[in-house]
Amino acid sequence: MYAFAYHRPATARQAAGLLAKKEDAKLLAGGHTLLPTMKQRLASPAHLVDLGACADLKGIERKGRNLVIGAMSTHAEVAASPVVQEAIPGLAYLASHIGDPHVRHRGTIGGSVANNDPAADYPSACLALGATIVTNKRKIEADAFFTGLYETALEEGEIITKIAFPVASKAAYAKFRNPASRYALVGVFVAKRGSDVRVAVIGAGEGGVFRWSEGEAALKARFAPKSLDGVKASAKGINADMHADAEYRAHLIGVMAKEAVARAVGK
Amino acid sequence: MATVSMTVNGKAVTATVDPRTLLVQLLRENLRLTGTHVGCDTSQCGACVVHVDGKAVKSCTALAVSLDGASVTTIEGLATNGALHPMQEAFREHHGLQCGYCTPGMIMAAVDMVNRRGNDLDEKTIREDLDGNICRCTGYHNIVKAIAAGAEAMGGKVQVRQAAE
Numbered sequence A: 001m002y003a004f005a006y007h008r009p010a011t012a013r014q015a016a017g018l019l020a021k022k023e024d025a026k027l028l029a030g031g032h033t034l035l036p037t038m039k040q041r042l043a044s045p046a047h048l049v050d051l052g053a054c055a056d057l058k059g060i061e062r063k064g065r066n067l068v069i070g071a072m073s074t075h076a077e078v079a080a081s082p083v084v085q086e087a088i089p090g091l092a093y094l095a096s097h098i099g100d101p102h103v104r105h106r107g108t109i110g111g112s113v114a115n116n117d118p119a120a121d122y123p124s125a126c127l128a129l130g131a132t133i134v135t136n137k138r139k140i141e142a143d144a145f146f147t148g149l150y151e152t153a154l155e156e157g158e159i160i161t162k163i164a165f166p167v168a169s170k171a172a173y174a175k176f177r178n179p180a181s182r183y184a185l186v187g188v189f190v191a192k193r194g195s196d197v198r199v200a201v202i203g204a205g206e207g208g209v210f211r212w213s214e215g216e217a218a219l220k221a222r223f224a225p226k227s228l229d230g231v232k233a234s235a236k237g238i239n240a241d242m243h244a245d246a247e248y249r250a251h252l253i254g255v256m257a258k259e260a261v262a263r264a265v266g267k
Numbered sequence B: 001m002a003t004v005s006m007t008v009n010g011k012a013v014t015a016t017v018d019p020r021t022l023l024v025q026l027l028r029e030n031l032r033l034t035g036t037h038v039g040c041d042t043s044q045c046g047a048c049v050v051h052v053d054g055k056a057v058k059s060c061t062a063l064a065v066s067l068d069g070a071s072v073t074t075i076e077g078l079a080t081n082g083a084l085h086p087m088q089e090a091f092r093e094h095h096g097l098q099c100g101y102c103t104p105g106m107i108m109a110a111v112d113m114v115n116r117r118g119n120d121l122d123e124k125t126i127r128e129d130l131d132g133n134i135c136r137c138t139g140y141h142n143i144v145k146a147i148a149a150g151a152e153a154m155g156g157k158v159q160v161r162q163a164a165e
Helices: A012-021 A034-039 A075-080 A082-087 A089-096 A109-115 A122-129 A213-221 A246-264 B023-030 B086-093 B103-117 B123-132 B140-154
Strands: A005-007 A025-028 A047-050 A060-063 A066-070 A132-135 A139-141 A146-148 A160-166 A170-177 A184-193 A196-202 B002-008 B011-017 B049-052 B055-058 B071-073
Touching: A012 A025, A012 A047, A025 A034, A060 A082, A066 A082, A075 A089, A075 A109, A082 A089, A089 A122, A089 A170, A089 A184, A089 A246, A109 A122, A109 A160, A122 A146, A122 A160, A122 A170, A122 A184, A122 A196, A170 A246, A184 A213, A184 A246, A196 A213, A196 A246, A213 A246, B011 B023, B023 B049, B049 B103, B055 B103, B086 B103, B086 B140, B103 B123, B103 B140, B123 B140
Parallel strands: A005 A047, A025 A047, B002 B071
Antiparallel strands: A060 A066, A066 A160, A132 A139, A132 A160, A170 A184, A184 A196, B002 B011, B049 B055, B049 B071
Protein backbone atom coordinates (compact mmCIF):
# COMPACT_ATOMS: atom_id res chain seq x y z
CA MET A 1 0.00 0.00 0.00
CA TYR A 2 1.34 3.45 -0.92
CA ALA A 3 1.40 6.14 1.76
CA PHE A 4 -1.47 8.57 2.15
CA ALA A 5 -2.55 11.35 4.49
CA TYR A 6 -5.34 10.24 6.82
CA HIS A 7 -8.36 12.29 7.87
CA ARG A 8 -11.08 11.39 10.32
CA PRO A 9 -13.95 13.90 10.14
CA ALA A 10 -16.76 13.76 12.70
CA THR A 11 -19.59 14.72 10.35
CA ALA A 12 -20.52 14.21 6.69
CA ARG A 13 -20.23 17.98 6.24
CA GLN A 14 -16.62 17.97 7.45
CA ALA A 15 -15.95 15.00 5.17
CA ALA A 16 -17.35 16.93 2.19
CA GLY A 17 -15.15 19.89 3.11
CA LEU A 18 -12.05 17.68 3.13
CA LEU A 19 -13.01 16.08 -0.19
CA ALA A 20 -13.36 19.51 -1.76
CA LYS A 21 -10.09 20.83 -0.33
CA LYS A 22 -7.74 17.89 -0.78
CA GLU A 23 -6.51 16.84 -4.16
CA ASP A 24 -6.83 13.13 -4.98
CA ALA A 25 -8.86 12.26 -1.90
CA LYS A 26 -10.94 9.11 -1.51
CA LEU A 27 -13.64 8.20 0.98
CA LEU A 28 -13.11 5.20 3.24
CA ALA A 29 -16.27 3.48 4.50
CA GLY A 30 -15.93 -0.12 5.74
CA GLY A 31 -12.78 -0.52 3.67
CA HIS A 32 -13.52 -4.02 2.42
CA THR A 33 -13.04 -3.06 -1.21
CA LEU A 34 -10.83 0.01 -1.02
CA LEU A 35 -8.18 -1.36 1.37
CA PRO A 36 -7.61 -4.60 -0.62
CA THR A 37 -7.47 -2.47 -3.78
CA MET A 38 -4.88 -0.19 -2.19
CA LYS A 39 -2.87 -3.18 -0.96
CA GLN A 40 -2.66 -4.40 -4.53
CA ARG A 41 -1.61 -0.89 -5.53
CA LEU A 42 -4.54 -0.63 -7.90
CA ALA A 43 -5.54 2.52 -6.04
CA SER A 44 -3.21 5.01 -4.37
CA PRO A 45 -5.14 8.05 -3.16
CA ALA A 46 -3.08 10.89 -1.68
CA HIS A 47 -5.71 11.47 1.00
CA LEU A 48 -8.05 9.07 2.73
CA VAL A 49 -11.15 10.54 4.36
CA ASP A 50 -12.43 7.97 6.86
CA LEU A 51 -16.20 8.17 7.41
CA GLY A 52 -16.01 5.84 10.42
CA ALA A 53 -16.48 8.60 13.00
CA CYS A 54 -19.37 10.36 11.23
CA ALA A 55 -22.24 9.59 13.59
CA ASP A 56 -24.69 11.37 11.27
CA LEU A 57 -24.17 8.63 8.66
CA LYS A 58 -25.39 5.92 11.05
CA GLY A 59 -28.86 4.85 12.07
CA ILE A 60 -31.78 2.86 10.73
CA GLU A 61 -35.36 4.11 10.99
CA ARG A 62 -38.84 3.73 9.59
CA LYS A 63 -40.09 7.04 8.21
CA GLY A 64 -43.66 6.69 7.00
CA ARG A 65 -43.60 4.49 3.91
CA ASN A 66 -39.83 4.39 3.79
CA LEU A 67 -37.15 2.41 5.50
CA VAL A 68 -34.20 4.79 5.82
CA ILE A 69 -30.73 3.36 6.35
CA GLY A 70 -27.68 5.50 7.13
CA ALA A 71 -24.83 4.99 4.67
CA MET A 72 -22.35 3.82 7.33
CA SER A 73 -24.65 1.08 8.65
CA THR A 74 -22.79 -2.21 8.48
CA HIS A 75 -24.23 -5.30 6.82
CA ALA A 76 -24.43 -6.93 10.28
CA GLU A 77 -26.41 -3.96 11.64
CA VAL A 78 -28.88 -4.07 8.74
CA ALA A 79 -29.24 -7.86 9.03
CA ALA A 80 -29.88 -7.75 12.78
CA SER A 81 -32.10 -4.65 12.81
CA PRO A 82 -35.66 -5.37 14.05
CA VAL A 83 -36.79 -2.30 12.06
CA VAL A 84 -35.45 -3.78 8.80
CA GLN A 85 -36.70 -7.27 9.64
CA GLU A 86 -40.20 -5.90 10.16
CA ALA A 87 -40.33 -3.48 7.23
CA ILE A 88 -38.48 -5.41 4.50
CA PRO A 89 -37.37 -8.86 5.73
CA GLY A 90 -35.93 -9.63 2.29
CA LEU A 91 -33.45 -6.80 2.75
CA ALA A 92 -32.34 -8.13 6.15
CA TYR A 93 -31.91 -11.55 4.53
CA LEU A 94 -29.79 -10.04 1.74
CA ALA A 95 -27.56 -8.24 4.25
CA SER A 96 -27.12 -11.43 6.28
CA HIS A 97 -25.72 -13.21 3.21
CA ILE A 98 -23.09 -10.69 2.12
CA GLY A 99 -19.52 -11.97 2.45
CA ASP A 100 -18.90 -13.67 5.80
CA PRO A 101 -19.65 -12.71 9.43
CA HIS A 102 -16.39 -10.77 9.87
CA VAL A 103 -16.82 -8.87 6.61
CA ARG A 104 -20.38 -8.00 7.62
CA HIS A 105 -19.08 -6.38 10.80
CA ARG A 106 -17.11 -3.82 8.74
CA GLY A 107 -18.66 -3.52 5.27
CA THR A 108 -21.30 -0.82 4.85
CA ILE A 109 -24.36 -0.28 2.68
CA GLY A 110 -23.11 3.11 1.50
CA GLY A 111 -19.75 1.68 0.48
CA SER A 112 -21.35 -1.20 -1.39
CA VAL A 113 -23.77 1.04 -3.28
CA ALA A 114 -21.14 3.68 -4.10
CA ASN A 115 -18.72 1.04 -5.40
CA ASN A 116 -21.37 -0.70 -7.56
CA ASP A 117 -19.41 -3.91 -7.96
CA PRO A 118 -21.28 -6.03 -10.52
CA ALA A 119 -21.43 -8.90 -7.99
CA ALA A 120 -22.42 -6.74 -4.99
CA ASP A 121 -25.81 -7.63 -3.49
CA TYR A 122 -27.26 -4.26 -2.39
CA PRO A 123 -27.63 -2.67 -5.85
CA SER A 124 -30.27 -5.32 -6.68
CA ALA A 125 -32.36 -4.33 -3.64
CA CYS A 126 -32.00 -0.62 -4.46
CA LEU A 127 -33.18 -1.12 -8.02
CA ALA A 128 -35.98 -3.62 -7.27
CA LEU A 129 -37.38 -1.64 -4.35
CA GLY A 130 -37.08 1.66 -6.20
CA ALA A 131 -34.83 3.14 -3.53
CA THR A 132 -33.70 6.74 -3.37
CA ILE A 133 -29.99 7.33 -2.82
CA VAL A 134 -29.63 10.45 -0.70
CA THR A 135 -26.33 12.34 -0.90
CA ASN A 136 -24.99 15.49 0.73
CA LYS A 137 -26.11 17.34 -2.40
CA ARG A 138 -29.29 15.73 -3.78
CA LYS A 139 -31.56 12.71 -4.05
CA ILE A 140 -31.00 10.20 -6.84
CA GLU A 141 -33.48 7.52 -7.91
CA ALA A 142 -31.92 4.06 -8.08
CA ASP A 143 -32.97 3.79 -11.75
CA ALA A 144 -30.68 6.73 -12.54
CA PHE A 145 -27.95 5.90 -10.01
CA PHE A 146 -26.29 2.72 -11.30
CA THR A 147 -24.78 3.74 -14.62
CA GLY A 148 -22.36 0.90 -15.41
CA LEU A 149 -19.68 -1.44 -14.05
CA TYR A 150 -18.34 0.28 -10.92
CA GLU A 151 -19.98 3.45 -12.27
CA THR A 152 -22.64 5.55 -10.56
CA ALA A 153 -24.26 8.96 -10.95
CA LEU A 154 -22.20 10.24 -8.00
CA GLU A 155 -20.17 13.32 -8.83
CA GLU A 156 -16.84 14.51 -7.44
CA GLY A 157 -17.20 15.41 -3.78
CA GLU A 158 -20.60 13.77 -3.44
CA ILE A 159 -21.17 11.55 -0.39
CA ILE A 160 -24.02 9.08 0.07
CA THR A 161 -25.62 9.92 3.42
CA LYS A 162 -28.54 7.48 3.45
CA ILE A 163 -30.68 5.22 1.35
CA ALA A 164 -34.47 5.31 1.50
CA PHE A 165 -36.28 2.09 0.57
CA PRO A 166 -40.04 2.31 -0.04
CA VAL A 167 -41.61 -0.57 1.88
CA ALA A 168 -42.89 -3.20 -0.55
CA SER A 169 -45.85 -5.49 0.09
CA LYS A 170 -43.75 -8.47 -1.01
CA ALA A 171 -39.98 -8.60 -1.47
CA ALA A 172 -37.28 -11.25 -1.39
CA TYR A 173 -33.77 -12.06 -2.56
CA ALA A 174 -32.14 -15.22 -3.82
CA LYS A 175 -28.60 -15.74 -4.99
CA PHE A 176 -26.47 -18.50 -6.36
CA ARG A 177 -22.99 -18.21 -4.94
CA ASN A 178 -19.76 -19.30 -6.49
CA PRO A 179 -18.91 -22.20 -4.16
CA ALA A 180 -15.28 -21.05 -3.77
CA SER A 181 -15.30 -17.25 -3.73
CA ARG A 182 -18.85 -16.97 -2.34
CA TYR A 183 -19.51 -14.03 -4.64
CA ALA A 184 -22.87 -14.13 -6.40
CA LEU A 185 -22.80 -15.76 -9.81
CA VAL A 186 -26.34 -14.47 -10.07
CA GLY A 187 -28.51 -12.71 -7.49
CA VAL A 188 -32.11 -11.66 -8.03
CA PHE A 189 -34.20 -9.30 -5.90
CA VAL A 190 -37.95 -9.22 -6.58
CA ALA A 191 -40.34 -6.65 -5.16
CA LYS A 192 -44.06 -6.04 -5.50
CA ARG A 193 -45.56 -2.70 -4.50
CA GLY A 194 -49.16 -2.15 -5.49
CA SER A 195 -49.44 -3.26 -9.11
CA ASP A 196 -45.77 -2.56 -9.75
CA VAL A 197 -43.37 -5.49 -9.90
CA ARG A 198 -39.62 -5.08 -10.23
CA VAL A 199 -36.98 -7.73 -10.75
CA ALA A 200 -33.33 -6.67 -10.41
CA VAL A 201 -30.37 -8.88 -11.25
CA ILE A 202 -26.76 -8.70 -10.07
CA GLY A 203 -23.72 -10.82 -10.94
CA ALA A 204 -24.87 -11.45 -14.48
CA GLY A 205 -25.02 -8.24 -16.51
CA GLU A 206 -22.04 -6.96 -18.49
CA GLY A 207 -23.04 -3.47 -17.39
CA GLY A 208 -23.70 -4.39 -13.75
CA VAL A 209 -27.10 -4.48 -12.05
CA PHE A 210 -30.12 -4.43 -14.39
CA ARG A 211 -33.87 -4.96 -14.41
CA TRP A 212 -35.19 -8.11 -16.06
CA SER A 213 -38.17 -6.79 -18.03
CA GLU A 214 -39.49 -10.17 -19.29
CA GLY A 215 -39.58 -11.44 -15.72
CA GLU A 216 -41.31 -8.27 -14.52
CA ALA A 217 -43.99 -8.55 -17.24
CA ALA A 218 -44.69 -12.18 -16.38
CA LEU A 219 -44.94 -11.44 -12.66
CA LYS A 220 -47.17 -8.41 -13.17
CA ALA A 221 -49.84 -10.75 -14.60
CA ARG A 222 -49.64 -12.86 -11.47
CA PHE A 223 -47.02 -12.64 -8.70
CA ALA A 224 -46.30 -16.34 -8.29
CA PRO A 225 -43.32 -18.62 -9.02
CA LYS A 226 -45.36 -20.44 -11.67
CA SER A 227 -45.66 -17.25 -13.72
CA LEU A 228 -41.97 -17.59 -14.57
CA ASP A 229 -42.36 -21.05 -16.07
CA GLY A 230 -41.03 -20.93 -19.61
CA VAL A 231 -39.87 -17.31 -19.30
CA LYS A 232 -36.26 -17.32 -20.39
CA ALA A 233 -33.72 -14.60 -19.78
CA SER A 234 -31.69 -13.74 -22.86
CA ALA A 235 -27.98 -14.56 -22.77
CA LYS A 236 -27.24 -11.39 -24.71
CA GLY A 237 -25.26 -8.92 -22.61
CA ILE A 238 -24.68 -11.53 -19.90
CA ASN A 239 -21.23 -12.10 -18.39
CA ALA A 240 -19.22 -15.17 -19.26
CA ASP A 241 -16.10 -16.28 -17.42
CA MET A 242 -14.33 -19.43 -16.23
CA HIS A 243 -17.02 -19.96 -13.60
CA ALA A 244 -20.10 -19.83 -15.81
CA ASP A 245 -20.86 -19.03 -19.43
CA ALA A 246 -23.57 -16.59 -20.49
CA GLU A 247 -26.18 -19.29 -21.18
CA TYR A 248 -25.71 -20.79 -17.72
CA ARG A 249 -25.93 -17.41 -15.99
CA ALA A 250 -29.03 -16.49 -18.03
CA HIS A 251 -30.64 -19.75 -16.96
CA LEU A 252 -29.76 -18.98 -13.34
CA ILE A 253 -31.59 -15.64 -13.57
CA GLY A 254 -34.86 -17.52 -14.12
CA VAL A 255 -34.11 -20.05 -11.39
CA MET A 256 -33.12 -17.44 -8.81
CA ALA A 257 -36.07 -15.19 -9.71
CA LYS A 258 -38.42 -18.09 -9.16
CA GLU A 259 -36.81 -18.88 -5.80
CA ALA A 260 -37.04 -15.23 -4.77
CA VAL A 261 -40.73 -15.03 -5.70
CA ALA A 262 -41.43 -18.24 -3.79
CA ARG A 263 -39.76 -16.69 -0.75
CA ALA A 264 -41.65 -13.42 -1.21
CA VAL A 265 -45.03 -15.15 -1.23
CA GLY A 266 -43.97 -17.38 1.63
CA LYS A 267 -43.81 -20.73 -0.12
CA MET B 1 2.72 9.63 11.20
CA ALA B 2 -0.44 9.39 13.28
CA THR B 3 -1.10 8.58 16.90
CA VAL B 4 -3.56 5.85 17.72
CA SER B 5 -4.81 4.84 21.16
CA MET B 6 -6.81 1.73 21.88
CA THR B 7 -7.37 -0.89 24.51
CA VAL B 8 -5.78 -4.23 23.62
CA ASN B 9 -6.63 -7.20 25.81
CA GLY B 10 -7.65 -4.83 28.58
CA LYS B 11 -4.48 -2.72 28.46
CA ALA B 12 -4.38 0.85 27.18
CA VAL B 13 -1.89 1.23 24.34
CA THR B 14 -0.80 4.24 22.34
CA ALA B 15 1.34 4.00 19.23
CA THR B 16 2.67 6.36 16.62
CA VAL B 17 2.20 4.70 13.26
CA ASP B 18 2.22 5.39 9.55
CA PRO B 19 -1.50 5.78 8.61
CA ARG B 20 -1.25 2.81 6.25
CA THR B 21 -0.49 0.46 9.16
CA LEU B 22 -3.06 -2.32 9.31
CA LEU B 23 -4.50 -3.42 12.63
CA VAL B 24 -2.75 -6.78 12.27
CA GLN B 25 0.60 -5.05 11.75
CA LEU B 26 0.08 -2.92 14.85
CA LEU B 27 -0.75 -6.03 16.87
CA ARG B 28 2.09 -8.20 15.57
CA GLU B 29 4.88 -5.72 14.90
CA ASN B 30 4.35 -2.92 17.39
CA LEU B 31 2.77 -4.85 20.25
CA ARG B 32 4.47 -8.21 19.51
CA LEU B 33 1.17 -10.04 19.85
CA THR B 34 2.05 -12.63 17.22
CA GLY B 35 -0.83 -14.99 18.00
CA THR B 36 -2.89 -13.20 15.35
CA HIS B 37 -1.76 -14.58 12.00
CA VAL B 38 -1.68 -13.29 8.45
CA GLY B 39 -2.73 -16.02 6.06
CA CYS B 40 -4.00 -14.66 2.77
CA ASP B 41 -3.75 -10.91 3.47
CA THR B 42 -6.79 -10.50 1.17
CA SER B 43 -9.75 -10.68 3.62
CA GLN B 44 -10.57 -14.27 2.77
CA CYS B 45 -8.91 -16.76 5.11
CA GLY B 46 -9.75 -15.42 8.56
CA ALA B 47 -6.41 -16.30 10.24
CA CYS B 48 -6.23 -12.64 11.34
CA VAL B 49 -9.66 -12.46 13.03
CA VAL B 50 -9.71 -10.44 16.27
CA HIS B 51 -12.55 -8.76 18.14
CA VAL B 52 -13.03 -5.01 17.82
CA ASP B 53 -15.55 -3.66 20.33
CA GLY B 54 -16.79 -7.21 20.78
CA LYS B 55 -17.21 -8.04 17.10
CA ALA B 56 -15.07 -10.32 14.95
CA VAL B 57 -13.23 -8.49 12.19
CA LYS B 58 -10.42 -9.32 9.81
CA SER B 59 -7.48 -7.34 11.16
CA CYS B 60 -5.71 -7.45 7.78
CA THR B 61 -8.50 -5.29 6.36
CA ALA B 62 -8.74 -2.46 8.87
CA LEU B 63 -6.42 0.49 9.34
CA ALA B 64 -5.13 0.82 12.90
CA VAL B 65 -5.89 4.57 12.79
CA SER B 66 -9.54 3.83 11.95
CA LEU B 67 -9.87 2.07 15.29
CA ASP B 68 -8.72 4.88 17.53
CA GLY B 69 -10.51 4.48 20.85
CA ALA B 70 -11.60 0.90 20.14
CA SER B 71 -11.30 -2.08 22.42
CA VAL B 72 -9.49 -4.98 20.77
CA THR B 73 -9.27 -8.58 21.95
CA THR B 74 -6.79 -10.99 20.41
CA ILE B 75 -6.24 -14.70 20.99
CA GLU B 76 -3.73 -13.74 23.73
CA GLY B 77 -6.56 -12.00 25.59
CA LEU B 78 -8.87 -14.99 25.95
CA ALA B 79 -7.21 -17.00 28.71
CA THR B 80 -7.67 -15.76 32.26
CA ASN B 81 -5.07 -16.31 35.00
CA GLY B 82 -3.36 -19.05 33.01
CA ALA B 83 -6.57 -21.02 32.44
CA LEU B 84 -7.60 -21.53 28.83
CA HIS B 85 -10.86 -19.97 27.67
CA PRO B 86 -13.58 -22.67 27.30
CA MET B 87 -13.36 -22.36 23.49
CA GLN B 88 -9.57 -22.85 23.55
CA GLU B 89 -10.01 -25.79 25.89
CA ALA B 90 -12.60 -27.32 23.54
CA PHE B 91 -10.19 -27.00 20.58
CA ARG B 92 -7.53 -28.78 22.66
CA GLU B 93 -9.92 -31.45 23.85
CA HIS B 94 -11.36 -32.20 20.39
CA HIS B 95 -8.09 -31.72 18.54
CA GLY B 96 -9.62 -28.90 16.53
CA LEU B 97 -6.36 -28.17 14.76
CA GLN B 98 -3.72 -29.77 12.60
CA CYS B 99 -0.93 -27.35 11.72
CA GLY B 100 -2.49 -24.70 13.95
CA TYR B 101 -2.03 -21.74 11.62
CA CYS B 102 -5.74 -20.94 11.27
CA THR B 103 -6.51 -21.75 14.92
CA PRO B 104 -6.34 -18.26 16.48
CA GLY B 105 -8.74 -16.93 13.85
CA MET B 106 -10.98 -19.99 14.17
CA ILE B 107 -11.22 -19.56 17.93
CA MET B 108 -11.90 -15.82 17.75
CA ALA B 109 -14.56 -16.49 15.07
CA ALA B 110 -16.05 -19.25 17.24
CA VAL B 111 -16.34 -17.02 20.31
CA ASP B 112 -17.97 -14.35 18.13
CA MET B 113 -20.38 -16.97 16.81
CA VAL B 114 -21.43 -17.81 20.38
CA ASN B 115 -21.79 -14.11 21.20
CA ARG B 116 -24.12 -13.68 18.24
CA ARG B 117 -26.01 -16.96 18.24
CA GLY B 118 -25.90 -18.31 21.75
CA ASN B 119 -24.59 -21.56 23.24
CA ASP B 120 -26.62 -24.11 21.37
CA LEU B 121 -25.05 -24.31 17.91
CA ASP B 122 -25.91 -27.06 15.45
CA GLU B 123 -23.47 -28.33 12.86
CA LYS B 124 -25.16 -26.56 9.94
CA THR B 125 -25.04 -23.18 11.67
CA ILE B 126 -21.39 -23.63 12.63
CA ARG B 127 -20.36 -24.68 9.12
CA GLU B 128 -22.27 -21.78 7.55
CA ASP B 129 -20.85 -19.27 9.99
CA LEU B 130 -17.29 -20.49 9.36
CA ASP B 131 -17.65 -19.02 5.89
CA GLY B 132 -14.91 -16.50 6.58
CA ASN B 133 -12.33 -18.92 8.00
CA ILE B 134 -10.28 -21.31 5.94
CA CYS B 135 -8.33 -24.30 7.27
CA ARG B 136 -5.94 -25.42 4.56
CA CYS B 137 -5.31 -28.69 6.40
CA THR B 138 -9.07 -29.13 5.81
CA GLY B 139 -9.48 -30.13 9.45
CA TYR B 140 -13.01 -28.81 9.59
CA HIS B 141 -14.59 -31.88 11.13
CA ASN B 142 -12.89 -31.51 14.49
CA ILE B 143 -13.07 -27.72 14.36
CA VAL B 144 -16.86 -27.94 14.04
CA LYS B 145 -17.01 -30.46 16.91
CA ALA B 146 -14.78 -28.23 19.06
CA ILE B 147 -16.94 -25.17 18.41
CA ALA B 148 -20.15 -26.98 19.35
CA ALA B 149 -18.53 -28.21 22.58
CA GLY B 150 -16.88 -24.86 23.31
CA ALA B 151 -20.17 -23.03 22.79
CA GLU B 152 -21.86 -25.30 25.29
CA ALA B 153 -19.00 -24.93 27.75
CA MET B 154 -19.21 -21.14 27.46
CA GLY B 155 -22.77 -21.47 28.71
CA GLY B 156 -21.39 -23.28 31.75
CA LYS B 157 -23.39 -26.44 31.13
CA VAL B 158 -20.49 -28.77 30.49
CA GLN B 159 -17.19 -29.09 32.28
CA VAL B 160 -14.75 -29.46 29.41
CA ARG B 161 -11.66 -30.20 31.45
CA GLN B 162 -12.08 -33.65 32.91
CA ALA B 163 -11.62 -34.03 36.66
CA ALA B 164 -9.25 -36.97 36.12
CA GLU B 165 -6.67 -34.80 34.36
